[in-house]
Amino acid sequence: MEEPLDLIRLSIDERVYVKCRGSRELRGKLHAYDQHLNMILGEVEETVTTTEIDEETDEEIVKKQTRKVGMLFVRGDIIVLVSPPLRTT
Amino acid sequence: MTGTLHSVDQYLNVKLLNVKVINPEKYPQLIALKNCFVRGSVVRYIQIPPEHVDTELLQDATRRENAPASSKK
Numbered sequence: 821m822e823e824p825l826d827l828i829r830l831s832i833d834e835r836v837y838v839k840c841r842g843s844r845e846l847r848g849k850l851h852a853y854d855q856h857l858n859m860i861l862g863e864v865e866e867t868v869t870t871t872e873i874d875e876e877t878d879e880e881i882v883k884k885q886t887r888k889v890g891m892l893f894v895r896g897d898i899i900v901l902v903s904p905p906l907r908t909t
Numbered sequence: 910m911t912g913t914l915h916s917v918d919q920y921l922n923v924k925l926l927n928v929k930v931i932n933p934e935k936y937p938q939l940i941a942l943k944n945c946f947v948r949g950s951v952v953r954y955i956q957i958p959p960e961h962v963d964t965e966l967l968q969d970a971t972r973r974e975n976a977p978a979s980s981k982k
Contacts (some may be wrong), residue, residue, distance in 0.1 A: 833968050851967045889956055897955070
C-alpha cells in the first residue's frame, strides 16, 4: 500500500526542504515525523522572507533573513510542503 | 522564549519553568513571567539542544511507527 507519507518516510536521515506558513522555509536533516507532520529536524537553516513596499516608489523590497538552529521541533500545522532530499546545495 | 521544559501533554501543550524572554524589547509584557503554560496550537517551533537528542533512536522509532501496513503483519 502506497501512501503520500511513504515519500517522507524514505527521506528519513536525509536533508529535506520544508515550506511553512508565514513565508518560512526550512532546510534540514529529517530525524522524525508523525502523522500530523510534526517533525524533528537537525542542522536546520530557516529562511524568512519579508516584503515591504517602498512608500515613495511603490516598489516591493524583498528581504530574506536566515538563521541556523541545531535541532528543531516543528509543529505540523504550519507545514505547507515537504520535498525529499535536495540534490543541490 | 526559553525555559526548562517541565511537562508536555497529548495536545503538545507545554509547561515551562524559570522562563527567559529571548526578545524582551519586542515582548516587554512577558518579562515578569517566571513559569508559564503555552497552548500547543500556537507553538511554531521548539528548539532543542542537539546534544540531548538520540537521532538514531528517533529515526528508528519513526520508521517503525510509519511502517507500511503490509510489513506490520
